[in-house]
Amino acid sequence: MQTKPIVRVRLAHLPTPLEAMPRLSAALGGPELWIKRDDQTGLAGGGNKTRKLEYLLGAAQAEGAQTLITGGAPQSNHCRQTAAAAARTGLRCVLVLAGNPVEPTGNILLDRLLGAEIVWTGDANRDETMQRVFEREQAAGRKPYLIPYGGSSPVGAGAYAAAVEELAGQLVARNLPPFNRIIFASSSGGTHSGLAVGIRALNMPTQVLGISIDKPEVTLTDDIVLQLARQTARRLGHSLHFATVDIHADANYLGGGYGVMGQPEKEAIHLFARHEGILLDPVYTGRAAAGLIDLIRRGVIAANERILFWHTGGMPALFAPQYTAALMA
Numbered sequence: 001m002q003t004k005p006i007v008r009v010r011l012a013h014l015p016t017p018l019e020a021m022p023r024l025s026a027a028l029g030g031p032e033l034w035i036k037r038d039d040q041t042g043l044a045g046g047g048n049k050t051r052k053l054e055y056l057l058g059a060a061q062a063e064g065a066q067t068l069i070t071g072g073a074p075q076s077n078h079c080r081q082t083a084a085a086a087a088r089t090g091l092r093c094v095l096v097l098a099g100n101p102v103e104p105t106g107n108i109l110l111d112r113l114l115g116a117e118i119v120w121t122g123d124a125n126r127d128e129t130m131q132r133v134f135e136r137e138q139a140a141g142r143k144p145y146l147i148p149y150g151g152s153s154p155v156g157a158g159a160y161a162a163a164v165e166e167l168a169g170q171l172v173a174r175n176l177p178p179f180n181r182i183i184f185a186s187s188s189g190g191t192h193s194g195l196a197v198g199i200r201a202l203n204m205p206t207q208v209l210g211i212s213i214d215k216p217e218v219t220l221t222d223d224i225v226l227q228l229a230r231q232t233a234r235r236l237g238h239s240l241h242f243a244t245v246d247i248h249a250d251a252n253y254l255g256g257g258y259g260v261m262g263q264p265e266k267e268a269i270h271l272f273a274r275h276e277g278i279l280l281d282p283v284y285t286g287r288a289a290a291g292l293i294d295l296i297r298r299g300v301i302a303a304n305e306r307i308l309f310w311h312t313g314g315m316p317a318l319f320a321p322q323y324t325a326a327l328m329a
């Protein structure tokens, strides 16, 4: 079925590279490992949100928005890329970050360089703070557009269905067979849902396996990704049916919780850096890669499989002092 057109603002450097990781494969004595470099999407440090923002900005512009408002954790990559997208398209940007002001390091420094206004929630509720900012912008005569956490709406997630078409084109052009699995970091579920829809729409024999960053498995699969995959498929005009069994996630790597970098993440960051010259991040891709490595070591992923690790970005967080110190320890 043909995908319904969505207005799109070109922001990303696409297609992102598809590369083999032979040295990491050999080090793990395991499957053929490949990587999709969405850390190289090109918008102020790159990452998975750039693809989503192309469509979200399209929707914002169609509504005549003047201010983008979004929110996240202090080191949010989504907020940094939203700030860059706003700068690129001449919009104001207000970021609602959880907690009290901290030193401008990592993504927070970049948010500031990109000209975003930062509103800290303090002890207040983040949704309520975003609503207050929304009303403040309206009162100032500016039309605000609210981008959901992680850009994970059916519009944003649709970008990852399109990303599967991009991948399929790369496989055909290089005469490569499909992967057995795609493994990546899953949190607000937009990347996960979009990939699941894209794989099903193209009938690829590939498992889409999200490593949960911060949620129990059933919360991620049933409450978030399943719902969003259905909405995204509908939004794109696909008559695809999704059931619980179609959505795959592994929540065995939550460690000390969101944003807490433990030994597994640290090892994964070092392995990717030292065998492939690829930088992961401490919160998302480090955890997803730790999951990948563990699944290989436990034999859940067989040595004869072909695996695609979808790099979703996040490198600036390495320069937040808590992570820099832990990585050097």
Ligand SMILES: Cc1ncc(COP(=O)(O)O)c(C=O)c1O
Pocket (backbone or CB within 6 Å): 047, 048, 076, 077, 078, 150, 152, 185, 186, 187, 188, 189, 190, 191, 192, 281, 284, 285, 312, 313, 314
């Ligand atoms: C680097 C990185 N990887 C993965 C994710 C998770 O993507 P999603 O929110 O689409 O599940 C995020 C979300 O913030 C991210 O910043």
